[in-house]
Amino acid sequence: MEHEHFELAGKVFHSRLIVGTGKYRDFAETRAAVEASGAEIVTVAVRRVNIADRKSENLLDYIDPKRYQILPNTAGCYTVEEAVRTCRLAREVGVGDMVKLEVIGDQKTLFPDVPATIEAAKILVKEGFKVLPYVTDDPVACLRLAEIGCVAVMPLAAPIGSGMGIRNPFNLRIIIEQATVPVIVDAGVGTASDAAEAMELGSDGLLINSAIAGAKDPIAMARAMKLAIEAGRIAYLAGRIEQKLYATASSPLSGLIR
Amino acid sequence: MPEIPSHFAIQLNGEQYTIEGDASLPALLERLKMRRGRVAVEINQAVVPRAQYDAVRLKPGDTVEVINFVGGG
Numbered sequence: 477m478e479h480e481h482f483e484l485a486g487k488v489f490h491s492r493l494i495v496g497t498g499k500y501r502d503f504a505e506t507r508a509a510v511e512a513s514g515a516e517i518v519t520v521a522v523r524r525v526n527i528a529d530r531k532s533e534n535l536l537d538y539i540d541p542k543r544y545q546i547l548p549n550t551a552g553c554y555t556v557e558e559a560v561r562t563c564r565l566a567r568e569v570g571v572g573d574m575v576k577l578e579v580i581g582d583q584k585t586l587f588p589d590v591p592a593t594i595e596a597a598k599i600l601v602k603e604g605f606k607v608l609p610y611v612t613d614d615p616v617a618c619l620r621l622a623e624i625g626c627v628a629v630m631p632l633a634a635p636i637g638s639g640m641g642i643r644n645p646f647n648l649r650i651i652i653e654q655a656t657v658p659v660i661v662d663a664g665v666g667t668a669s670d671a672a673e674a675m676e677l678g679s680d681g682l683l684i685n686s687a688i689a690g691a692k693d694p695i696a697m698a699r700a701m702k703l704a705i706e707a708g709r710i711a712y713l714a715g716r717i718e719q720k721l722y723a724t725a726s727s728p729l730s731g732l733i734r
Numbered sequence: 735m736p737e738i739p740s741h742f743a744i745q746l747n748g749e750q751y752t753i754e755g756d757a758s759l760p761a762l763l764e765r766l767k768m769r770r771g772r773v774a775v776e777i778n779q780a781v782v783p784r785a786q787y788d789a790v791r792l793k794p795g796d797t798v799e800v801i802n803f804v805g806g807g
Contacts, residue, residue, distance in 0.1 A: 496807025497804075520804065520806055522801050534802060535803050536803060561776075564781045569801075663807075
């Protein structure tokens with residue numbers, strides 16, 4: 477169990493935690509949190525270079541693409557075209573062909589537009605991308621995405637940045653039971669116990685950003701998430717006891733002093 | 735190949751930008767202190783493959799997007 481590894485898109489990873497790089501105070505804090513999390517895969521967003529205010533500093537100067545698998549996302553994309561265009565650009569930066577596909581359907585909830593996500597995934601898979609789609613906790617949508625060749629599915633636990641934890645553990649269980657590709661719970665985690673719960677349900681990994689970056693002490697929370705994911709994974713493999721309504725004594729019933 | 739000095743306007747990341755002198759893509763990236771391996775370029779909605787940067791010359795009226803990675807989840 478100690479040396480258990482995690483395979484994603486044909487690559488071997490040792491950490492089951494993927495971390496985002498949004499909402500940090502600065503690049504130095506981002507780097508410190510990523511290090512504390514033990515993550516080997518790191519998500520980034522794709523944006524226009526600021527021409528007016530040219531800083532020579534770049535996120536990749538702090539998160540070394542030789543050390544980390546960079547996972548560009550399509551956050552903020554509301555159409556198939558925008559998402560596909562963003563992925564094509566991201567790939568030309570030269571950090572590989574893994575992409576976190578998001579096609580958002582609604583501004584307030586940031587829930588994905590599932591039909592558009594499936595359509596974009598089809599195009600991207602055909603173009604050779606390794607697609608990790610952010611999707612609602614819908615077992616059928618997850619099946620479809622796996623069928624068309626996504627390398628993982630990333631159902632949400634709760635709305636992005638909400639910190640609400642796992643809202644529908646039963647759907648997640650179904651998704652995990654049916655899965656033919658890794659299931660990475662993405663979005664909605666609030667604290668370490670949420671991450672442990674996702675792992676205990678049998679998720680292959682988690683993607684966490686806000687819960688770490690928004691914590692009072694992001695570095696400490698990054699470490700808490702790392703430990704929670706390890707604990708949850710080991711508990712899942714160890715096999716939990718059955719839940720029962722009534723007590724079962726753990727001390728012998730015989731030999732009592734009367 | 736000798737450079738023909740030029741002076742024309744392009745759209746760069748949504749803003750008007752003047753190209754002066756060397757109109758090659760590497761010259762633009764250098765002027766903007768953008769390093770290869772950190773950015774990607776799209777010209778008139780078509781992504782420019784990294785391997786072709788050196789051969790690309792900008793033309794008047796081109797719409798150019800230069801992107802990089804920023805913090806995100």
